[in-house]
Amino acid sequence: MSFLHVHPDDDMLVALETHPRGERVSHHDLTFELLDEIPAKHKVCLRDVPTGGLLKMYGIVVARANQPLRQGQLLTIDNVDHATAEREEGTSAAAWKAPDVSKWADRTFMGYRRHDGRVGTRNHWLVIPMVFCENRNVNVLREAMLEELGFATHSRYQKITRTLVERYRQGASAAAILETAIVAEEVDRPATPIFERVDGIKFLAHDEGCGGALQDSINLCGLLAGYINHPNVAGATVLSLGCQKAQLTTLQDELHRRNPDFKKPLYIFEQQRVGSEETLLTEAIRHTLAGLVDANQAEREPAPLSELVVGLECGGSDGFSGISANPAIGHCSDLLVALGGSVILSEFPELAGCENDLASRCATPEVSKRFLDLMSSYEERCRLDGLGFEGNPSPGNIRDGLITDAIKSAGAAKKGGTSPVTDVLDYPEWVTKRGLNLLRTPGNDVESTTAMAGAGATAMFFSTGLGTPTGNPISPVIKVSTNTEMAEKMADIIDVDAGGVIPGDHRVEEIGERLLDQLILSASGAAPTKAEILGQDDFIPWRQRLTM
Structure with a gap:
């Protein structure tokens, strides 16, 4: 399988590997020629679309053609613009079918x-x-x-600096310093903490x-x-x-x-x-x-998984984020909710286009209304500042196939799974209800993770396709890769590789269950996250208004 049709209603296919121009593609009852080279993670148009025509991915509207599009054409920021469907209120939360969690019914984690x-x-x-x-x-x-308290660590980079300084003292020139061989050394183990x-x-x-x-x-x-x-x-x-x-x-x-x-x-x-x-x-x-x-008198003790509050984040996203890591996190989210736990989905700019689905999943009309009101007011404030949700994708996102905010959002929202939305929070409110909570934050990774910890997240999942080291000072951040190539290249920041979903080696549900097991280990202190090992303590409060 070299192309993926994510949803039957979609007007595009996702390339799982790079395909040359002129290649013949067969999809169900369609056979057509590629009019452009289609890089891996990018999208090819599945049908002819007139100027102004809407295109769907993940089954929802994600783009509008700004010129006539032809079947087999590469979709880019030059030929499509961000577009979403009209927002509608409504609830259908009672229709949710919770996953089977009998496997974890008696599981606990060791907490404080x-x-x-x-x-x-x-x-x-x-x-x-x-x-x-x-x-x-x-x-x-x-x-x-x-x-003095034994919490400091001395890294290999201090040893590298020491080596090069010694070369300088021995009379080495700038050129000689640049050519000095550096022997990789292990990080010094920290002294045993006093507490x-x-x-x-x-x-x-x-x-x-x-x-x-x-x-x-x-x-x-x-x-x-x-x-x-x-x-x-x-x-x-x-x-x-x-x-x-x-x-x-x-x-x-x-x-x-x-x-x-x-x-x-x-x-x-x-x-x-x-x-x-x-x-x-x-x-x-x-x-x-x-x-x-x-x-120092505190001790870990067994606690039910229902006591976990887990934040959901993505950053450095790529064209596979919404296909592998985010749906896997979403399945894990559903497992946690079914077990009585709480999850937090934030980054409101990255929910643009998904409003109708999320509003329909809200537990009450009041929760649905608050979500749509907060989305609208946030977007209006952006407009007043000369911004818009359409400007959310970063150069890295675009380079790897996320060419509109709605495409990025539709994949990002997969982290929230399918469970009912029990509450909607404005920044910097605190989680008080179990289940799926929506928290208004910006799309900035660190401002969002900072806010989720401030809302009570005791751990977080963070998917990435391009690689980002983001962590948090108090809440362990479990990093999930969308593709195996990046996981291997940046192994020092990745905790779980979800890339096996892309070639079909693993199912999304398998990775989701693996994430839950990893969460239990991390929450118990038995598996420090890579961000914790690196001391990645990112903390940025969200400033929403002008400085005077």
Whole structure:
């Protein structure tokens, strides 16, 4: 099988390998000649389409012809434009047929049960600035504490630098340094942490908190409250300047909104009240160490899979994303929902064109209306800023066959599986309902994963076709490749290869079940993700308004 017809109603075929111009293609009762070379992952037009005609993929409208199209022609950004169907409200969630989960009915994962009953997959301590003015102090704390507490690692790149510096000291020229052979060395194993049951101290430096719109600062407080309240977090140290827009009272209000019975250790230091930097940092270190002593008392214990909250992300997507990795993640999502767990589907620009399907799956008309209202308001705000969802595909996406936002979206939405939508959240709201939750975030990978962790995701799946190292400070990110070639080339960032779906070696359902097993291992701390091993702690709050 060298071409794939994803849905019977589709007006295009996906090339699973590169095909030369002039090749004869047979598909069901059709036989035609390729008018262009069709690169792997790209689409060939299955019928003649007039200017203005709509084209479908995954069974939904994804493009409009901006010129006459001929059967056998390569579809490109030059001959088609982004297009979607009209949005419609409606619900049919009761029709969902849940998958058989008897295989996992008695399975558990080893997690950290918190005072409020929720279960985390990690046991982290946070150090958080309320405003960018405190970033330097946060960095000083990082340098002062990680090495001494045994959380720092020394990479092979420090050894490479040391080798080259020694060559320079021996009189080597620039040319000689460039020609110096580098022997690959293993990463030094970190010293045994002083606090063996603490997975890490995470320092969430950021560029927000003041100088922008007040609502952005309020949203930042909500996001930070989500991280502090997160079951993967044992406690937090917060540094505030004092005069910034992101006020401590707002943070405390947002914490109470998420958890009225919040009982974690939370140490807050305001520099303008404390006085000198030395006093501020000395007290911050003293209290953080005391908090770590308490955090180190936590122990993993068995917990049902229904306690998992899993974020769903894709980045560096390619033309196979919606065929292999994303449907596999979707099947795993359905398994989790059937087991009583929660999943989060975000990136609203990458749901464009899928609104009708998702709206029809909403559990109530009110949930459906909120989803469509949030989609419309987000798109309108983009328009006011001179943007549009049609500009979402990146150069890498386009190069690998995702030539309209709707094509990209139709494949991205596959991560959400087929279960009913139980709730729709606006950024930076917190997950309160089990099942599939939709969360309004941008399509930016890190802003989206940052938001999902802030909404309560205790782990994440992240599919990629081109390769991206994205991780998160507190929530383990399981990276899933869409194709085996990339998985082998970038093995240091990929946890699970879904590429076997493309040649037909594996079924989507097989990979989905493998993902669930991998999730259980990772959630139990038995299989650190590649992003965790690399220390990939990406954290970017979403700024939605202009800076003043």
